[in-house]
Amino acid sequence: MVDALATKGILSPFPIQEQTIPLGLEGQDIIGQAKTGTGKTLGFGLPLLQELGLNPEPGVKALVVVPTRELCVQVAEDLTLAASNRGTQVAAIYGGKAYEGQVEQLKAGAQVVVGTPGRLLDLANQRMLSLKDVKVMVLDEADKMLDLGFLADIEKLFAQTSPTRHTMLFSATMPGPIVALARRFMNRPIHIRATDPNEGLTQANIKHVVYRAHSLDKDEVISRILQAEGRGKTVIFTRTKRAAAKLVEELNDRGFNAAAVHGDLNQDQRERAMAAFKAGKKDILIATDVAARGIDVNDVTHVINHTVPDDHDTYLHRAGRTGRAGKTGIAVTFVDWDDLHKWALIDRALEMKQPEPVETYSSSPHLYSDLDIPEGTKGRLPGAGPVRPREPRVTEGDRGGRSGGRDGNRSGGGRDANRSGGDRASTSGSRPPRERNHGTTDVVRESAEGGGTHDGTSPTRRRRTRSRRGGAGNPTPPPAA
Numbered sequence: 001m002v003d004a005l006a007t008k009g010i011l012s013p014f015p016i017q018e019q020t021i022p023l024g025l026e027g028q029d030i031i032g033q034a035k036t037g038t039g040k041t042l043g044f045g046l047p048l049l050q051e052l053g054l055n056p057e058p059g060v061k062a063l064v065v066v067p068t069r070e071l072c073v074q075v076a077e078d079l080t081l082a083a084s085n086r087g088t089q090v091a092a093i094y095g096g097k098a099y100e101g102q103v104e105q106l107k108a109g110a111q112v113v114v115g116t117p118g119r120l121l122d123l124a125n126q127r128m129l130s131l132k133d134v135k136v137m138v139l140d141e142a143d144k145m146l147d148l149g150f151l152a153d154i155e156k157l158f159a160q161t162s163p164t165r166h167t168m169l170f171s172a173t174m175p176g177p178i179v180a181l182a183r184r185f186m187n188r189p190i191h192i193r194a195t196d197p198n199e200g201l202t203q204a205n206i207k208h209v210v211y212r213a214h215s216l217d218k219d220e221v222i223s224r225i226l227q228a229e230g231r232g233k234t235v236i237f238t239r240t241k242r243a244a245a246k247l248v249e250e251l252n253d254r255g256f257n258a259a260a261v262h263g264d265l266n267q268d269q270r271e272r273a274m275a276a277f278k279a280g281k282k283d284i285l286i287a288t289d290v291a292a293r294g295i296d297v298n299d300v301t302h303v304i305n306h307t308v309p310d311d312h313d314t315y316l317h318r319a320g321r322t323g324r325a326g327k328t329g330i331a332v333t334f335v336d337w338d339d340l341h342k343w344a345l346i347d348r349a350l351e352m353k354q355p356e357p358v359e360t361y362s363s364s365p366h367l368y369s370d371l372d373i374p375e376g377t378k379g380r381l382p383g384a385g386p387v388r389p390r391e392p393r394v395t396e397g398d399r400g401g402r403s404g405g406r407d408g409n410r411s412g413g414g415r416d417a418n419r420s421g422g423d424r425a426s427t428s429g430s431r432p433p434r435e436r437n438h439g440t441t442d443v444v445r446e447s448a449e450g451g452g453t454h455d456g457t458s459p460t461r462r463r464r465t466r467s468r469r470g471g472a473g474n475p476t477p478p479p480a481a
Helices: 003-006 015-025 040-052 069-082 098-105 117-125 141-148 151-161 176-185 216-226 243-252 266-281 313-318 337-350 365-371 404-413 415-419 423-428 441-452 459-465
Strands: 030-033 062-065 091-093 114-117 136-140 166-171 192-193 206-212 231-239 258-260 284-287 300-305 329-335
Touching: 003 300, 015 040, 015 166, 015 192, 030 141, 040 062, 040 069, 040 114, 040 136, 062 117, 062 151, 062 313, 069 091, 069 114, 069 117, 091 098, 091 117, 098 365, 117 151, 117 300, 136 141, 136 151, 141 151, 141 176, 151 176, 151 415, 166 176, 176 415, 206 337, 206 365, 216 300, 216 329, 216 365, 243 258, 243 284, 258 266, 284 337, 300 313, 313 329, 313 337, 329 337, 404 459
Parallel strands: 030 166, 030 192, 062 114, 062 136, 091 114, 136 166, 206 329, 231 284, 231 300, 258 284, 300 329
Antiparallel strands: none
16 A cells, blocks of 8 residues: 555655554444545555555445535545555445446446545445445544534444444544434544644634635736735635636636636536636636535645635635645635624634734735735736626616616606596506596507607607597597596
């Protein structure tokens, strides 16, 4: 395994690996807690593979449960690398993909399964996945599984395994329900925290920059940050799927090379976007929090929070996409005026000492100096082409909700109709009068339905033709009173 890892330049262990690997090799149950991006996967992966032996028998002997599809793929890739010189097969089992390929891997005798709770239970209920021979079980990012409501599913998976199994639980944060879960399903676990006591809650190798920004100026600010000196791969987090889709379109229009990962995309689209980002074909990834735990790319230099995260744990996981494997990174967060209270809670929890973000616009001088953006940088790349025309704003009148909107009332259904003898209409504003005034009813109804002078007829001409009884505009005279 050491030789296999050396092919990818992994030569020395991180603190969490130094502390957990020796205990894991002895079969000790472990609760491992370390900041994101510090090598937790190999901290449990190497003892797991060692425990199975060089050439394990076919059938599932080890189970790694993860909260998201992206993280499932990432962990499976790491374990496959570590086991590349062994006779151990690793299968990734997760939703959004066809069952057939995953079932084939299980039938072929895969010994290590990395999976998301829902798909694992599906296959177990269909008797296509047996967990009775599992020797080692790992929960990775256990706190996220709690957030996503997977606690009941995890308990069902534990119930299908042997009570004598070796159990390891890893996470960046350790809420109370996760500790309670560990006590129920683990045998005298040792809790290991691999953190420097003199280091704050945030990673020391990440520079945290916080700006109070206007929502209409954010795209312009982001476009200038993306032209900073030394910028490598960049991850931008948005609060909603719609915001992610809109931002990726906007940045591509400005000449940048961006891809998106969010819940409205199918699994193949998400995997293609992630693969393009990892390979460097796309250097900007726009994501919702669904992907925050699965982006393990060592050369991400910038993380941008388009909106404030919901809590300090989410902030840590987002910021942890940069500064991985000991490298440095920059995390930029935009705070809307309405979210200042939310940022104050995050700032207090993480002891960042930035309770009042500085007001920042795309033309602010400190934006350029803070982030090493060259002077004179604009929000579009030189070869990006002309600005896309914006779609016109839709008014209530365009939707047909009211009678022609303001213009419609002015041109036909409002003042002009009142002048033509319909004095009663003047008391109702833009609302058409009732049927009693036969001389002007058709005038008002026609202008309300026709939307004013959109047919090219002048208001004066229309008034004359419509208000004459028996004229061209009103061929059938009303009945006599």
